[in-house]
Amino acid sequence: MGRVIGIDLGTTNSCVAVLEGGEPTVIHNQEGGRTTPSMVSWNADGDVVVGAASKRQMVTNPQRTVFGVKRLIGRKATELTDLASRLPYKIVPAKNGDAWVDIAGTPRSPQEISAHVLAKMKRVAEDYLGDTVTEAVVTVPAYFDDVQRQATKDAGAIAGLTVRAILNEPTAAALAYGIQHAANQRLAVFDLGGGTFDISILAIENGVFEVLSTHGDTALGGDDFDRVVIDVLADQFTRDNNYDLRSDSVALQRLKEAAERAKIELSSAMTTDVNLPFIAAGPNGPLHLIRELERGQLERACKSLLDRLEAPCHKALADAHCTAADIDQVLLVGGMTRMPAVQERAERIFGKPGSKGVNPDEIVAMGAAVHSGIMGGELQEVVLLDVTPHNMGIRMAGDKMSVVINSNTSIPTRAKRVYGTTEDNQSFVAIEVFQGEHELATKNRRLGRFVLGDIKLAPRGQTKVEVSFTMDADGILEVTATEVGSNKAASVTIEASSGLTQDEIKALGSRLNR
Amino acid sequence: MQQRLARGPYDALGLPGNATASEVRSAFLELTKIYHPARFARLAQDIQRLSNEVFLSLRGAHDAITKAIGGTPRTTRSTQMPPMGPAGTGPMRAPTSPLPVVTLPPSAPPAPGTDRPTVRMPSSRVAVPGSASQSQSQPLVAKPASKSEPNVAGGARPPTPQPTAPSSGRIPTPAVGVRITGAIPTTRAGSPPVGAGDARAASPTAAAPAASTGGAPFNERAELMNAMEMIRQEQWPQAVAQLQQLASRVPASKAYRAMLCYARGREAQVAGRIADAIAELERALQIDPAMPLAKATLAQLQQRRR
Numbered sequence: 072m073g074r075v076i077g078i079d080l081g082t083t084n085s086c087v088a089v090l091e092g093g094e095p096t097v098i099h100n101q102e103g104g105r106t107t108p109s110m111v112s113w114n115a116d117g118d119v120v121v122g123a124a125s126k127r128q129m130v131t132n133p134q135r136t137v138f139g140v141k142r143l144i145g146r147k148a149t150e151l152t153d154l155a156s157r158l159p160y161k162i163v164p165a166k167n168g169d170a171w172v173d174i175a176g177t178p179r180s181p182q183e184i185s186a187h188v189l190a191k192m193k194r195v196a197e198d199y200l201g202d203t204v205t206e207a208v209v210t211v212p213a214y215f216d217d218v219q220r221q222a223t224k225d226a227g228a229i230a231g232l233t234v235r236a237i238l239n240e241p242t243a244a245a246l247a248y249g250i251q252h253a254a255n256q257r258l259a260v261f262d263l264g265g266g267t268f269d270i271s272i273l274a275i276e277n278g279v280f281e282v283l284s285t286h287g288d289t290a291l292g293g294d295d296f297d298r299v300v301i302d303v304l305a306d307q308f309t310r311d312n313n314y315d316l317r318s319d320s321v322a323l324q325r326l327k328e329a330a331e332r333a334k335i336e337l338s339s340a341m342t343t344d345v346n347l348p349f350i351a352a353g354p355n356g357p358l359h360l361i362r363e364l365e366r367g368q369l370e371r372a373c374k375s376l377l378d379r380l381e382a383p384c385h386k387a388l389a390d391a392h393c394t395a396a397d398i399d400q401v402l403l404v405g406g407m408t409r410m411p412a413v414q415e416r417a418e419r420i421f422g423k424p425g426s427k428g429v430n431p432d433e434i435v436a437m438g439a440a441v442h443s444g445i446m447g448g449e450l451q452e453v454v455l456l457d458v459t460p461h462n463m464g465i466r467m468a469g470d471k472m473s474v475v476i477n478s479n480t481s482i483p484t485r486a487k488r489v490y491g492t493t494e495d496n497q498s499f500v501a502i503e504v505f506q507g508e509h510e511l512a513t514k515n516r517r518l519g520r521f522v523l524g525d526i527k528l529a530p531r532g533q534t535k536v537e538v539s540f541t542m543d544a545d546g547i548l549e550v551t552a553t554e555v556g557s558n559k560a561a562s563v564t565i566e567a568s569s570g571l572t573q574d575e576i577k578a579l580g581s582r583l584n585r
Numbered sequence: 586m587q588q589r590l591a592r593g594p595y596d597a598l599g600l601p602g603n604a605t606a607s608e609v610r611s612a613f614l615e616l617t618k619i620y621h622p623a624r625f626a627r628l629a630q631d632i633q634r635l636s637n638e639v640f641l642s643l644r645g646a647h648d649a650i651t652k653a654i655g656g657t658p659r660t661t662r663s664t665q666m667p668p669m670g671p672a673g674t675g676p677m678r679a680p681t682s683p684l685p686v687v688t689l690p691p692s693a694p695p696a697p698g699t700d701r702p703t704v705r706m707p708s709s710r711v712a713v714p715g716s717a718s719q720s721q722s723q724p725l726v727a728k729p730a731s732k733s734e735p736n737v738a739g740g741a742r743p744p745t746p747q748p749t750a751p752s753s754g755r756i757p758t759p760a761v762g763v764r765i766t767g768a769i770p771t772t773r774a775g776s777p778p779v780g781a782g783d784a785r786a787a788s789p790t791a792a793a794p795a796a797s798t799g800g801a802p803f804n805e806r807a808e809l810m811n812a813m814e815m816i817r818q819e820q821w822p823q824a825v826a827q828l829q830q831l832a833s834r835v836p837a838s839k840a841y842r843a844m845l846c847y848a849r850g851r852e853a854q855v856a857g858r859i860a861d862a863i864a865e866l867e868r869a870l871q872i873d874p875a876m877p878l879a880k881a882t883l884a885q886l887q888q889r890r891r
Contacts, residue, residue: 073881075627206627235626235627236623236626276610276614277611277614277615278614278618279614279617279618442623445623445624446623446624446626446627447627448624451618452618453618454617454618454621454623454624455621455623456617456621481644483622483637483640483641484641485641541637541641543622543633543634543637544621544622544623544626544637544640545622545626
């Protein structure tokens with residue numbers, strides 16, 4: 072059987088690893104990097120450029136260079152108006168309302184754009200292994216919902232990869248850490264990446280990795296810290312020159328690069344220079360942005376972002392029925408955890424410093440490779456029990472969300488509830504399935520609907536219907552409704568749709584591989 | 586695993602009736618390492634579904650015993666597992682149903698604003714199978730519910746039920762955000778899994794009500810678990826025999842026939858009959874073109890031949 076590769080498809084950077092002799096190994100890309108920028112550009116002649124080459128032309132080709140597409144995948148354009156206003160490329164709504172990217176007049180789905188990154192990682196692995204690769208484990212933020220997960224799977228299909236498992240990023244990190252530190256223990260994985268924040272609490276017990284709880288914030292990551300730096304620099308520049316760099320897409324792109332660099336430098340240095348000559352043309356000639364930035368300034372400006380790290384951690388601890396003192400080890404994952412203020416915040420929450428000796432950029436891909444070994448049978452002594460991150464339920468009268476499977480339930484799982492009819496002589500019930508934490512069903516993600524018909528006519532409340540949810544280890548949900556006391560039943564398997572049809576996925580796939 | 590699962594939670598975990606909480610826990614963890622669905626993620630979908638059921642049963646056993654001997658089930662914090670095994674036939678230690686059943690008092694109609702779950706009946710939409718036994722082929726309507734729909738009481742039988750579609754596995758056009766891959770009634774006892782291609786249609790829940798009525802002499806799931814174990818241990822002649830039995834008991838299952846050919850192929854390969862092995866593996870792939878195990882072995886064999 073061919074090799075299954077592990078891919079960390081990151082907001083900013085991606086990384087690929089394979090299991091070799093029971094050990095996860097990160098693979099260098101053709102440019103020699105251990106991670107690859109998750110960026111895709113279309114040249115004027117229509118050629119697609121991926122990775123470092125795309126990043127290089129971001130300044131000269133900002134409208135046709137897409138970064139951070141993970142923030143768009145599986146989302147509606149209307150959910151992203153705030154983000155869209157800050158991006159140099161253009162977000163357009165697809166026919167079904169999904170957020171797509173307009174590249175020189177051609178709307179392209181985030182799945183297609185992500186597929187270019189995945190295809191690049193596939194080629195990197197193939198060059199290294201000297202063999203065709205068709206299967207992968209791909210990681211996503213733990214807090215991704217089913218639509219975002221399905222969209223990621225579809226991106227894999229476009230890239231010619233069968234995604235054998237969608238693994239949660241913090242869980243992957245714990246797997247990679249845990250196979251080297253096998254003792255029974257409790258871990259907190261604090262994962263602040265380019266676009267998302269996840270916190271997971273796990274127990275390792277005799278080789279079984281059991282996720283106890285997971286929480287997060289899908290809109291908190293390195294990009295937000297970059298934006299704070301951009302705002303600090305641009306606000307001062309506006310005061311000095313009466314010129315807003317954020318309204319000039321080429322200037323904004325240079326500013327964004329400089330901001331990211333400054334942020335990274337301030338993780339090790341106390342001050343850094345921002346040096347952007349000729350950044351814009353003012354009424355009296357060229358304008359330059361040249362100034363010094365201090366770590367303290369950055370930390371003060373980022374305070375509200377740092378504050379947002381706290382609540383998910385406390386919720387995760389509460390859901391795992393433990394306190395910070397029960398945590399043996401805090402794993403820091405994601406490039407943003409290099410920022411001293413982030414490390415301090417994690418230490419304050421958990422009362423102990425984060426684990427050293429873990430490469431926050433590579434550990435997630437390594438964990439994905441470990442999981443491929445669990446599936447392939449190379450690692451017999453390790454297995455993972457994950458949880459579903461969101462409530463699953465059905466809609467009741469008054470749009471109330473009736474939860475059948477609670478968030479942080481270990482999967483696979485099965486749960487049942489019995490419901491009564493609401494009207495006299497009601498002859499059928501419509502089961503509408505939703506995912507999310509809101510009390511109103513329609514404020515959550517709608518996954519599907521089906522009908523159980525021809526039920527016994529009786530005064531309201533007397534006819535009862537049992538609704539059963541079965542979720543498998545991949546999070547795929549099957550819902551069955553049965554009339555109590557009879558054999559009448561209806562059932563569907565509900566898989567979220569990323570909005571692309573199988574035909575579209577196939578067509579995009581053959582175009583990409585041409 | 587076959588008899589063990591059917592005989593109740595202690596047998597399922599391979600433990601004596603006086604096992605301690607920590608023995609229960611470590612037996613469960615060891616079995617988890619063997620039977621977790623991730624171990625079967627690269628096999629046919631039928632097998633994945635079965636591994637899911639087996640694992641749910643193991644966890645149900647773990648939780649039932651842990652609860653009965655006074656511990657808190659760690660694996661199931663907020664939602665309870667169904668009891669494992671045929672209810673009433675196995676020596677279940679936990680007599681209470683762990684299911685969160687919400688029953689409504691027949692005399693009291695649900696009052697608005699209470700916490701009582703009720704299912705709202707949309708009175709104007711029509712998507713009603715003529716009977717449950719027909720609903721297998723009934724396209725499920727997945728239109729977004731209209732919010733403006735009046736919440737009329739006294740819902741009469743809806744107008745004309747939709748004609749049922751021929752059972753061609755036709756799936757309705759996905760509505761926004763929805764992909765429905767299968768539909769099956771849960772009325773038939775022991776409904777056999779269908780081919781791997783539409784394996785989703787073989788509902789694992791289909792077996793649950795049937796099992797609870799008890800007395801089925803042929804435990805398909807257990808038989809398949811045995812076969813899978815033999816494949817895992819590469820005991821090809823035993824696997825062939827087991828799969829032959831399965832395939833003849835459930836002739837509709839393409840997956841079993843494909844697995845049988847695969848096992849025969851591997852048996853031939855081990856015996857050095859390479860041409861036979863290739864022929865059997867090719868047959869497996871004709872039956873189930875998506876069988877990754879067969880594909881990979883076949884590719885290896887053909888490469889070696891050249």
